Amino acid sequence: MENEIEGVFLILKRDGTIEKVTCYGTDIPHGIGSFASLMDHGSREKASNFLDRILEKGAAYNWEMNLRDLKTYHFSGFLNSDRIYVVGSPSREDMINIYHLAEEYMSPEPEIELPEHTEVEKELFNELTRLNNELSSAQRELLKKNLELQRALEEKEMLLREINHRVKNNLMIISSILNLQSRYVKDRDDLTLFNEAQSKARAMAMLHERLYTSGKHRRVDFGEYLRGLLRDLYYSFIQDTSHIGLETDIDDAELDVNIVVPLALIVNEVFTNAIKHGFPHGQSGTIRASFKRMNGEYLLEIADNGVGLPEDFDPEGASTLGMQLVRSLSEQINGDLKIESNGGTRISIKFTDWKQ
Structure with missing residues (x-):
């Protein structure tokens, strides 16, 4: 040896x-x-x-x-x-x-030898x-x-890094496949579904890439991740940036990865809904995203100044897949979900971090 x-x-x-x-x-x-x-x-x-x-x-x-x-x-x-x-x-x-x-x-x-007469x-x-x-x-x-x-x-950390790296690569492959298949889709609604599925895969890939590069396997810098996710969604779904603007006010904070995953999917769903339904017929406007730390709690808000929700819209009874997904993900992290429509649409969720 x-x-x-x-x-x-x-x-x-x-x-x-x-x-x-x-x-x-x-x-x-x-x-x-x-x-x-x-x-x-x-x-x-x-x-x-x-x-x-x-x-x-x-x-x-x-x-x-x-x-x-x-x-x-x-x-x-x-x-x-x-x-x-x-x-x-x-x-x-x-x-x-x-x-x-x-x-x-x-x-x-x-x-040590003892001295004599000790x-x-x-x-x-x-x-x-x-x-x-x-x-x-x-x-x-x-x-x-x-x-x-x-x-x-x-050895454990190296294995976790490798897992996150492979998961990220697999999700990017899925996103690329969806992108290729979407070229053959003629129906506009079906194409939208393909694009939304692709954006969800990219959002999860971005998260695993951040876990891989940071070396942290339980905590994520959510502020930095959220800025990147919003930029990706904005430039993926909005062709004319002069038509719909994006404003952000995001604090930095590390969150448990089990909190970040549902939040990423909520942001993805709410942001794409704002683009699809908030500004019909070429209407211009702005989407605002905010993430704030408040006395041990966190508040995530996504709002737009578009046409707002229908007058008969019931947030509690809404049966659309998107709203069901948002409510389910909010409950998963014990979040307080609020949906408001006054001069546009505002969706907010207040939650606390999970301490490990």
């Missing part, structure tokens, strides 16, 4: 002076110097902070620093009595392997020595477990 891994094991004094260096698969130049002297100029301050963290907290895990040749290494270390043990490698997995190989250098503290009971002193050795062993085991947990967490 020694021939297959790369890294270094160091024993340092409390002041950072190198006492012993063991190299595995590498030839790091070193002499009797300090730990910081192994680093390039830009990483020396970080190396000092790394040692300070160990002296303060007892251990430090997975610090990235550049060696003199600018190669990036991951370093972890812990304090044991008056020595600092440090493992470094370009691979987190190799850090664990080097740790196992270097355990022979991390023997328990030797027993008044301390020898039995008590031996027990304290044994407990100290057990503590040192536990510290080493904790370092090993932390490194293994970090590796497992990184």
Whole structure:
């Protein structure tokens, strides 16, 4: 195994002076110097902070620093009595392997001989020595477990990123297929259905792309996502931007992904309905979208200054597929849905975030 891994094991004094260096698969130049002297100029301050963290907290895990040749290494270390043990490698997995190989250098503290005529009971002193050795062993085991947990967490995060990436790609493929098939649709109503299905697929693809690029798998910057979604919908459905305008007033806020998915579908449905029904016969107007944080709650509004809803329209009893979808999605996030028609149409939903 020694021939297959790369890294270094160091024993340092409390002041950072190198006492012993063991190299595995590498030839790091070193002499009797300090730990910081192994680093390039830009990483020396970080190396000092790394040692300070160990002296303060007892251990430090997975610090990235550049060696003199600018190669990036991951370093972890812990304090044991008056020595600092440090493992470094370009691979987190190799850090664990080097740790196992270097355990022979991390023997328990030797027993201290008692001075003559001491008044301390020898039995008590031996027990304290044994407990100290057990503590040192536990510290080493904790370092090993932390490194293994970090590796497992990184593998999980990589898998989640790959899933989001593949889901995004599949949704974009679906959107492209719908776009191709829509070219053969002659009926205007059927074409609208194709376009709406395509926009829903793109909205979900945008969400999974954001999850993939941000590295966050439970939280989404909804403000930034909403701005992008509205731009996409606006330029997809409106050919003449001088005919219908778009105004936005959107706060930044991170929301749980289980909240964002229903909200994205609601925005998609309400926005497309405003374009289809709010401005008939070439009428001009404006669609306004607002997202605000208010005392622990959030308010999402989409309004237009178009013709408004029919006089006999009953929001509670509306049986159209779009309104049923909006109500169902609002209930899914325990939102307070309001539909108003006064000089246009305003649909708002007040909700709270889900705390994980």
